[in-house]
Amino acid sequence: MSPFTLEDLTAMVAEIAGAEAARAISEQPADAPFTSLGFDSMAVIELAERIQERYGVPIPDEAVHDLRTVRRTLDYVNGQAAVAAADGAH
Numbered sequence: 001m002s003p004f005t006l007e008d009l010t011a012m013v014a015e016i017a018g019a020e021a022a023r024a025i026s027e028q029p030a031d032a033p034f035t036s037l038g039f040d041s042m043a044v045i046e047l048a049e050r051i052q053e054r055y056g057v058p059i060p061d062e063a064v065h066d067l068r069t070v071r072r073t074l075d076y077v078n079g080q081a082a083v084a085a086a087d088g089a090h
Helices: 006-017 020-027 040-056 070-088
Strands: none
Touching: 006 020, 006 040, 006 070, 040 070
């Protein structure tokens, strides 16, 4: 899997919460909570579901709470993809 980028995340946010929320990603620090972008917990769950479907990265229910910010979401998805790639290489 190629890296999950800010552009990928922004596109998903636009699909879920609209263009204004997506635009806010570029205007907020990467560590700003999604709640400052107008995301509620259901939107974060939907984001996690879309990431799983499109990128095949498992996000168990207990890990969804880790997706609180842009940076944490990018780090989580890319970290899980790296683990999967390393497991596949053995």
